Amino acid sequence: MSLLHSYVKVRARERGRALPRATVRHVHLAEAPMVFVPLRLAGEAAAPLGAMVGTDPARPTLLVVPQPRNRDLRFQFLADLGAVLLPYVDRISRQVETVEAKTPFERCLDAPQIVVPSPGGVEFTAKLGRSSRFRRTTGPYAVDPAVPMLGRWLTFLAEQSEFAGSSLMVAMTELLTAHWVTGQSAVEDGDLAALLGWIDPPEGLTGPEAAALADDPLTPPAGPDTHPEFDRQELQKAIEHYDVTGSAGQVEEALHGQLRPTWDRMWQAIGLLAALKESPGATARWERDRVHVALHRAWIDGGGLPQGKRDSAVAAAKRLARLEAAQQSFEATRAFDDPLVMAEYRADGVAFAGEVVAVDLTRRIVPPGGKREVPRPLVTIETADPVRLSKGKKVRSPSRPRQSATIAELTETTVTVQIDDGMGRGGQPAEGSVPGVGTVICYTELDPGESRRAPLPPREETPWTHGGPPPEYVPTDDDAMEPWS
C-alpha cells in the first residue's frame, strides 16, 4: 500500500464508485479461461460440496456431492471434475513449439488458465490436489485414473499461482483489486460481490449501495465457504432428502442457487478485465507460464512422480529464491508498463519524473577499477517529486529500460544522474543515447531484470546444516490409501 493508494481510496469513497489503479491489464487473459467456483463443506479440510466449472459463460457444468461425508461420492466428484479439466489441460498443453536458444527448449503454444473467485479458492484447490494426487488406480481403494492426474495438475496450478505475475491460476478478487481502487477496506474487497459492486454497480446504484446489497445474507458468498444460514436452512435438509430418497435433485438445486450468481459475476469481472489493453509484461510472463506448463507436461509424460508432500532443503531454498525473483521482477515490470502504477512509487519517493534541464555530454571519467577514461554524461532533471533515493543509487528509466544510470547529485528540486552504459562504443555518446534537454523522463530504483543470485548446491550436496542429502521422495502405499474421514 502507498499514500497514493490510500488517497485514491478516500476519493473513491467520496465518488461512490471504484477508481482505476492501472491503465493497462497486468495479467494475461487466455482465449478460453476455465472458470472454477468450488464450494466445500463447513468444518472440513478438503471435503468438496460442489462446484461450477467451464469455459462457456452460458453453459456451466454443475458438479455436486449429494452426501459430502461419503468418501466414494467425493472421489466421484473428483473424477467428474477431472473429466472437465483434464481434456482442457491436455488439449492445450500438448501443442508445443521448440524455442531456438543456446539450449533449445519447449514451450506450449497456449496454456490452461483457471480462474477462481478468491485466494481461498486457490487454497482449496491446492488441498483438493493434495488429497488426490497420491491415489492409486489399482489395488485396494482404487480410484478413477482421472483422480490422481487431476490432483497433480491442480497441485501444479496452485503452486504456480504463488509466483507473482503467473496467470495460470488466478484469484479474481486479487486481479480486480490490482486494477481498481474501491472506497471500502481491503477486508471487504475480499468479497467478490461487494468488490464488483464498487467497480461495476448495476444500473441506478452507487458503489456503496451495490456493496451493501452484496453484504446481504441472501447474496451467496463466493466460496469456498458457504453461508452458515444456507447450511442450516437449505443444505442440511437437501442432504437429508438425499440420504432418504437417494435423489440428488434437492442438493443440486440448492447448490446451483449458491453457485450461479458467483459464476455470472466471474464472467462479468472477466469482461471488465478484458476491456483493458494487455501490458507487454503480462504477455512476456505468459510466455514463461507456457514454458512451465511444457516442463510439467514433459515430467508427467516421462513417468515422473507426483509432487512430494514437502520440499527438501535445497528445493525449498531454490523455490524461495524463484518466488522472490518473480516478485521483484513483477513489481518493477508493472511500474515500467504503467504510469499509474509508477505514480505510486513516485508518491513514495523511490521513483521520480520531470523535465531534463541540463545535459553534460562531454564528461569523461576513469571508472573505479578501470584504466581508461570513458564517457559518463550527466543529465539533470527538475522534479517536484519527494525523492527519497540517495547518491550512488542505481536507477533505470521505463523509456530506456536497457540503460542503467547512477544518481550523482541531489538538490531540493533537481536530480542529476550519470548515464553508465548503452551509449555505443565511440569516444562520445552515440546520437540519441542520452536524454536531451526538454525530454520528460522518469527514473526509478526498480529493476525489471531478475538479479543474479548465489547458486545453490545440487540435491546430493545438501550441507549437513540442512540435514544432509535428503532421500528421494517416493509416494508410499500409505499415501495412496490415506484414509479420509
Place this chain on the structure above:
Amino acid sequence: MNRLDAIRGTTPGQDHNARSIAALAANPACDRRAVLDAAAIDKPRLMRRLRFDDRWGQSPFAIQRNQQFTDLVKANGAAHLLRLLRTLLDLPIEEAGYVNLEDAGGNEGHVARHGHTRRIIRQTAEGRGRATILDRPLLRLDVAGAQVYLEPDVIAFQLGGRFHIVAIKSFAIVDDQADTPKVSAAAREAAVYVHALRDLVGRDLVSHDVILVCPRDFTNEPTATTVDVRHQLVTLARQLSRLTRIDTILDRLPERLSLDVDALPAAEIEAAVAAIPARYAPQCLSACELSHLCRREAHDLGHLDALGRVVRDDLGGIESMQTALRVATPGEPVADDQAEIAERLRHVARLYDEAVA
C-alpha cells in the same frame, strides 16, 4: 444492583468466552464493546432487535464436526489425549484421572461452579504426582475492573503440579502444516485461558506451552503439538492493562443509560448504543457482532478508520474523509500540524490526475 446490571436490565446476560476477550483486547480503545461485554449484553440478540442480519451463527456441519472430534478425543477418559501426550510429547504418564468440572453437584450458578473449579484445581495442584485431566473448568478473569466468567471450552491438564492448557480444534493439520490464521486464533484464545488459570494457581504453575489437538491430514485421527503462547500472553496482558477502567467509561455515559434488549423499543436501544462511543476498524467485521452497526455509523461520520487502519496510518494525523479531501485541494486552508501531510497529498493528487488523464 450495580450499574452494569442496571444497563443490562431484565434481559438474561451472556458469558464471555476466550474469543470475546481476545476480540476485546484487540481493540482496547472501543468503549462500546467494553461496556457491552462488561454488562454481559447478548450482542447477537441486540443486533437482531435492531434488525441487523444475524451472521454469527456457525454452520451445523462445522458444529457437528467439531463435536464429533472433541468427543473422540475425550472418549474413554480422554484415552486419545493421553496417548498423544505420551507418544508425541514424551510425557511420563502412567495413568491419569479424568474429572468433569461441569457438574458442580447440581448447582448451575456461575459463582458456585467457579468455586467448584477452584476447589478441585487447588486440590489437584496440591496432589502433585498423579496426572489429572480437568475438563470444562469455569475460569474467571478480571476485565477492565469487572469479573467475567469464561465459557468453559477447554481442558486443563496437570502433571507434577504443573498445568497445561489443552485446546481441541477441528481444523486439520495437513502434512504438519495448518492454516496460519486458525492457529493464531487458537493460540490467542488459549492464552486467555492460560492467563485466567495463572490468576487462580499462580504464574509458575501454568505452562506457557499450550497443547493443540487437531485432526491429522484428511482423517479424524487426532494429532497434538505444543504451541508456545508467551508472545500472546504478553500482548494480552498489555492490552488488558490498557483497557480503560470500566468505571471511568461508565462515568462518562448518560446516567440512566439502559440497554435492556427485551424491554425497550428498538429506537431507544439504538440511541443508547449510539451514546457509547465506538472505535470501528474493518478488523471488527470478523471479531465483533456489532461491527455492521458501527461500520454504518463510521461511514456516515466519514471516519477514515472505516477504510482500514493502513489508510489512517498513511494519512497520519487526519481523522476524517472530509478533512483529507479538503487539505488535498490546493488553496484550501490547512492547520499547522497538517501542513506536511497536506503538501504530500496535494502532490499525490496531482500525480494521480496526471496519470489517469
